[in-house]
Amino acid sequence: xxxxxxxxxxxxxxxxxxxxxxxxxxxxxxxxxxxxxxxxxxxxxxxxxxxxxxxxxxxxxxxxxxxxxxxxxxxxxxxxxxxxxxxxxxxxxxxxxxxxxxxxxxxxxxxxxxxxxxxxxxxxxxxxxxxxxxxxxxxxxxxxxxxxxxxxxxxxxxxxxxxxxxxxxxxxxxxxxxxxxxxxxxxxxxxxxxxxxxxxxxxxxxxxxxxxxxxxxxxxxxxxxxxxxxxxx
Numbered sequence: 001x002x003x004x005x006x007x008x009x010x011x012x013x014x015x016x017x018x019x020x021x022x023x024x025x026x027x028x029x030x031x032x033x034x035x036x037x038x039x040x041x042x043x044x045x046x047x048x049x050x051x052x053x054x055x056x057x058x059x060x061x062x063x064x065x066x067x068x069x070x071x072x073x074x075x076x077x078x079x080x081x082x083x084x085x086x087x088x089x090x091x092x093x094x095x096x097x098x099x100x101x102x103x104x105x106x107x108x109x110x111x112x113x114x115x116x117x118x119x120x121x122x123x124x125x126x127x128x129x130x131x132x133x134x135x136x137x138x139x140x141x142x143x144x145x146x147x148x149x150x151x152x153x154x155x156x157x158x159x160x161x162x163x164x165x166x167x168x169x170x171x172x173x174x175x176x177x178x179x180x181x182x183x184x185x186x187x188x189x190x191x192x193x194x195x196x197x198x199x200x201x202x203x204x205x206x207x208x209x210x211x212x213x214x215x216x217x218x219x220x221x222x223x224x225x226x227x228x229x230x231x232x233x
Contacts, residue, residue, distance in 0.1 A: 018064055030087070032096070033083060033097060033098035033099045034063060034066065036207060038064060043209075048096075048216075050215070050220075055223060060088075066081060068099065069083055069129050069133070083099040084129075087137070096147070097146050101149050103120060121169070124172075125176035134176065143223075144182065144183045144184070145184050145223065146176075148188050150207060151163070152200075157204035170189070173185045
């Protein structure tokens with residue numbers, strides 16, 4: 001009973017991490033995803049904070065640390081642990097969406113991940129949980145920017161075992177974007193110079209404030225360039 005109560009408290013806390021969307025909000029950018037986006041939000045140095053600064057407008061950041069594309073535990077939806085459940089209806093012009101890394105790291109422990117990868121996104125980028133979510137977001141009229149993940153800086157980290165499957169995952173995301181001009185995959189594979197730890201936090205997985213800013217700059221370059229004409233579905 002005590003463990004269950006602690007779980008409920010933890011889930012409630014995670015739910016509060018995502019920003020609410022007020023009915024009268026004029027925000028046009030929504031951010032959904034996992035800790036790559038959410039890291040440093042408490043200090044105003046997250047990817048969303050950087051994006052707000054660069055674009056000079058509000059970004060509603062509903063990303064949640066630990067969130068996955070495939071998440072079936074009780075209350076996971078209401079807590080935003082399932083990324084699709086982070087969405088809130090609103091006339092968004094853009095949705096910045098990431099996710100899938102936790103599915104590969106925790107869902108299959110960087111091994112025997114073929115089934116999990118296929119459930120998320122097929123090799124041609126047309127079917128799976130991610131293409132279905134992207135299609136729903138596009139049907140709402142929003143453009144979608146899907147950033148990939150940071151690579152480790154040539155130093156050992158927990159995610160090194162996921163390198164090969166992670167690269168394959170992102171190639172599939174690029175194919176997904178190729179099918180729709182309103183979807184942009186932003187690769188981060190070349191963002192971190194070899195041996196440079198300054199883009200990562202101490203765990204060499206999550207971005208440092210510098211890394212979050214650099215990610216925001218790449219996303220902003222897409223949204224800033226396409227502000228006038230977002231390709232509609």
